[in-house]
Structures are given as C-alpha cells and as structure tokens.
Amino acid sequence: METKVLILEDDIVNAMHMQVVLESAEFEIIGIAGNYIEALRLFVNRLPDLLVCCIYLNNGEVAINFIEQARDIKKVPVIYVSAHDDEETLNRVMDSSPASYITKPFTDRQLLVAAKCALHKQMRLSSCNTTPEPTGRELEIIRHLVKGESSRKIADTLCISYETVKTHRKNIYKKFRVSSGYETVALAFHNQWVF
C-alpha cells in the first residue's frame, strides 16, 4: 500500500517538483495545498500518512498552527521544508517535534531520505552544515574509489605512492567518521561529491 502524502506549499513549482520526486518512489500525493484552510480540508478528507510542510507561506501563515490542529485529528510524521537555514527557525520547529527538516534548495535524494526517515520515525536534519569538506586530493581519491579502483591502481594513475593513497584514505575515514571504503562511497553520493 502506498504512503499517502499531503503537501502544504504555495510555491507551485517546488510543490510539483516534490510531487514528481515522491511519486517516483512509491508515494501517493493526495493533494497540494497552498494555504492553511485548504490543507485542513484535504487533511480531514483524505487522512494522509505523511505531511510535507513549507514552514512559512507567502500569505504570512505559519505551518505550525495547521500542524497542531491536524495532530488532533490524526498523528502523522511531518517533513518541514524551510527556505531559511538558521538556528532560530530550527529551534522553533523542533518544539513541534517534526520527523524531518530540510532546507531549500534540497536535492531529490534529500527529500526522499527525509521521507523514508519520517516513516521510520527517525529524526533527520538537513541543515546548519557541520559536515567537513574533503580536500582536493581527498576528493580525487574518493572519485576513483567510487569507480572501484584499488589503492594500488589509484596510486599508479595519480603517480603517487601506494602508501600515500592509504594515508589519504585513513584521513578520510577519520575526518568523516566512517571505517570503510564502502561507507565512503555511500557518503560521496549522499553529499553529492560524485554523480
């Protein structure tokens, strides 16, 4: 059974973008609302399993009011979408215990990960960047790693010592708190260091 999703977002382009992305991953969009009243009407009629809410609407409405009313009808996980990646907004929505929080602009992947996490009731934040960046050389090695090249081969193609490549890998593991090449490759995709 598909997960029913209600989107509260007045930017129609962004809303339709989200619709396309979510529909490509077994989600059923039961409606797109541009304001509070419309959202509540759709909510009571269709009883969605997941809410995707823009925090601030252009007409001045704030999603939190709607969320609180909706909660009285049916408890559902919420993904908050924000255009502002600041701590104040973050703290504000945290009080209403969302399931996910992503900031614009976000990638398809970020939205999908947020949605999946929301359904599994795992909190997920995609904001207030604390992730370090790989250095130029590190990124180069990560890209080769993604292609499945061994440290020996990477060393040959980059014309550096095998030991140097190993050192870079060890540094990457420490910096990003992973412990294998596999996790590094996964990380590279999540952070869009590679395509």
Next chain:
Amino acid sequence: METKVLILEDDIVNAMHMQVVLESAEFEIIGIAGNYIEALRLFVNRLPDLLVCCIYLNNGEVAINFIEQARDIKKVPVIYVSAHDDEETLNRVMDSSPASYITKPFTDRQLLVAAKCALHKQMRLSSCNTTPEPTGRELEIIRHLVKGESSRKIADTLCISYETVKTHRKNIYKKFRVSSGYETVALAFHNQWVF
C-alpha cells in the same frame, strides 16, 4: 565559467524542474523555449554550450529539425529528453548523434549525469532497460554493503553462512559486470536501489 544551457521543452513544470536541477550544479540556464522558433531565437542570441531538448513537442514540432539548423550556427552537445522509451524513437535520434538520451520520468541524478557526460562528449543512454534487477536476497546484501558492513557481519545479521554471502556477492559482480564492492555501492545509488 558556467556552462550555458538552452532548454527546449513545452511542459513548463518539467522545464522548470530541469532548470532548478541544472542550476544547482553550476549550469546557467540562458532560456527555456516552448517551440522551434523561440528556441532558434534564443540560440542565435545567447549561443549556449549545451542543449536539452524534448524530442516531441505538443504542437507537433519535432526537435530534430531545430537541432539541425542550430548545428549550422554552433556545434553543441545535445541531451534528448523523451517521454517514450522505445527503440524506434531511440534509433531516430541516434541518427542525429546526440550526446545523451534520457526518458521521462528521470531523476535529478540521471539529468546531471547526462549533462556531465554530454560535456565530456561521452555518449550516454538512459533507456531501453537492459539492466538486470537484483534478487531479493541480493538487494538485501547490497543494502548492508552500502552501510559498510563486512561479509562476515552481514552473514551474522542475516543468519546465514559467510560463504553464502560471498557467493551472493560474486553473483552480483557477474550479473552487473562490476568487480568490487565499491562499484556495487556506486551502482546501487545510480539505480536508486538505496537512498
């Protein structure tokens, strides 16, 4: 210097979606055209470095005519976007030597990969599915692999023998023509088996 892109697509939602995606990856959209004439006007005025073209427009126009005229002015790589994933359409556009070919619905990743490949003059097809699917058990193992778990650990959590996990991995390598866990993880992300 950013790569200048011209989009020929009359579905405005899809066009804006592509704009958002491409702009998030160092591409500059110099214009969106909904028809042949408009596209040619934008082309001669702005001389883009890359074309993204819907093959069939709703008004009955076919992009190939436009492409051939544009080619006389400036040679640029072309990404063809098609709603039909059939061999006939594919053969038809192949004759005009596109740089990439993707079918709707496509993911952000597919579009970006196509764009990057186009710029590097590497042909890329995202159609006529020839990619085999992993079996249930194989997919399960792939997901654990992405998390960085070793074959031994996977065996423990799935309560099967270490040798069995190795066999599954070997089968995966053969089936998808890869030769390492790293490539498998990369493949899993490309094919959206994981998020």
Next chain:
DNA sequence: CAAACAATCCCCCATTCGGGGGATATTTGG
C-alpha cells in the same frame, strides 16, 4: 516435466584493506 532460477554452503589462495605506528615538505591562512 525439465530447465532455469534462487538461495544455501564449502575450499583455496593471492591481493587488498583497516588500523596502528611514524616522518618530512609545501601551502596557506590568521
């Protein structure tokens, strides 16, 4: 029904990896 597929398990062996030590030179930023 026979053949293909899926999932399970076993052995061998060379190569690679992960993690633990170091060291030195160059670039860069405050």
Next chain:
DNA sequence: CCAAATATCCCCCGAATGGGGGATTGTTTG
C-alpha cells in the same frame, strides 16, 4: 611570521576481499 592544514612517503600485521573452483536444495515457470 608561524602554526595549521595539506600532501607526500614508510613499516607492520591480522582481517577481509576477489576470483577460481565446486555442490545441494527448493521454487518458478515455460
């Protein structure tokens, strides 16, 4: 100007991988 960051190189060792052989059970499906 000097400390921090970056990039380079070296050794050791136990564990894991990749690639090559097999084999046995069910299940699906043409």
